Amino acid sequence: MSPxxxxxxxxxxxxxxxxxxxLIAELKQRGYRVGAIKHDTHNxxxxxxxxxxxxxxxxxxxxxxxxxxxxxxxxxxxxERREPPIRESIERYFGDMDIVLTEGFKKNDFxxxxxxxxxxxxxxxxxxxSYDPTLIAVxxxxxxxxxxxxxxxxxxxxxxxxxxxxxxxxx
Amino acid sequence: MSPxxxxxxxxxxxxxxxxxxxLIAELKQRGYRVGAIKHDTHNxxxxxxxxxxxxxxxxxxxxxxxxxxxxxxxxxxxxERREPPIRESIERYFGDMDIVLTEGFKKNDFxxxxxxxxxxxxxxxxxxxSYDPTLIAVxxxxxxxxxxxxxxxxxxxxxxxxxxxxxxxxx
Numbered sequence: 001m002s003p004x005x006x007x008x009x010x011x012x013x014x015x016x017x018x019x020x021x022x023l024i025a026e027l028k029q030r031g032y033r034v035g036a037i038k039h040d041t042h043n044x045x046x047x048x049x050x051x052x053x054x055x056x057x058x059x060x061x062x063x064x065x066x067x068x069x070x071x072x073x074x075x076x077x078x079x080e081r082r083e084p085p086i087r088e089s090i091e092r093y094f095g096d097m098d099i100v101l102t103e104g105f106k107k108n109d110f111x112x113x114x115x116x117x118x119x120x121x122x123x124x125x126x127x128x129x130s131y132d133p134t135l136i137a138v139x140x141x142x143x144x145x146x147x148x149x150x151x152x153x154x155x156x157x158x159x160x161x162x163x164x165x166x167x168x169x170x171x
Numbered sequence: 172m173s174p175x176x177x178x179x180x181x182x183x184x185x186x187x188x189x190x191x192x193x194l195i196a197e198l199k200q201r202g203y204r205v206g207a208i209k210h211d212t213h214n215x216x217x218x219x220x221x222x223x224x225x226x227x228x229x230x231x232x233x234x235x236x237x238x239x240x241x242x243x244x245x246x247x248x249x250x251e252r253r254e255p256p257i258r259e260s261i262e263r264y265f266g267d268m269d270i271v272l273t274e275g276f277k278k279n280d281f282x283x284x285x286x287x288x289x290x291x292x293x294x295x296x297x298x299x300x301s302y303d304p305t306l307i308a309v310x311x312x313x314x315x316x317x318x319x320x321x322x323x324x325x326x327x328x329x330x331x332x333x334x335x336x337x338x339x340x341x342x
Binding site for chain 2: 034040056066067089
């Protein structure tokens with residue numbers, strides 16, 4: 001079965017990560033298997049210099065995995081430095097999740113919750129800057145009059161209620 | 172297509188990693204897509220405290236991925252803290268590799284190259300301690316009289332020649 005996917009999006013500098021972290025914790029508490037994806041700049045660092053796993057990657061390993069009873073970690077180089085389609089990666093790596101939250105993918109057709117802070121901008125990315133029909137809700141620090149539900153940015157419980165009702169079967 | 176798999180094994184403290192690193196570099200130079208797997212203790216650390224990706228995992232994400240044009244990194248918690256069979260993980264994550272080198276799996280049925288240093292032990296793990304038919308070669312710092320080829324521990328080129336002839340089609 002494919003997981004539900006919800007994209008947490010915003011203009012840069014709005015502070016999406018804190019909300020994503022809260023939603024992960026709240027969804028976990030409700031018993032779901034939760035995946036999280038962050039889109040990052042080309043050359044993000046993972047792993048630590050000098051470790052064996054790091055040495056494998058440095059030596060040129062195209063795919064490197066460290067495995068234990070607790071977890072596995074994989075670093076996979078993209079052939080020709082081209083990112084595989086995100087839906088393909090979700091199918092491949094997140095097939096056993098109930099829900100996947102993505103952050104940092106501004107342009108895709110996933111259902112989106114826009115994070116909004118008045119001091120960052122009075123305009124919404126997916127309503128004012130251009131109309132995007134995949135917007136399903138806004139998490140904001142101020143009241144807004146728009147055509148989708150608006151939640152308090154800090155109210156992860158209500159946002160999870162909304163996500164759960166819309167995408168997940170109650171357990 | 173499934174990748175070739177060669178396990179680099181040894182008694183603890185023999186220093187397998189340096190050989191694995193050399194083999195990765197040599198195989199890459201020959202144009203192969205190379206995977207590497209390290210078996211580690213339960214709670215190895217990957218990622219860095221405080222980073223967004225780290226915060227996702229800390230919040231409870233069962234699968235966490237960071238993706239960019241250059242690479243992707245995944246940290247996946249094992250359900251019930253039980254490691255999935257290594258062949259399953261290889262099929263799932265290394266299907267696009269030509270060859271996979273594994274380190275730290277002492278007991279499996281992969282073809283094995285034993286790393287040996289006289290000062291660590293005069294006895295071979297897969298011959299003297301117990302006879303293992305999956306042993307295909309030994310990389311040692313001293314001459315040995317046994318029923319499989321023995322290579323100089325530092326001669327990654329000859330070891331790669333051997334691996335290439337046995338498991339990979341010349342390109």
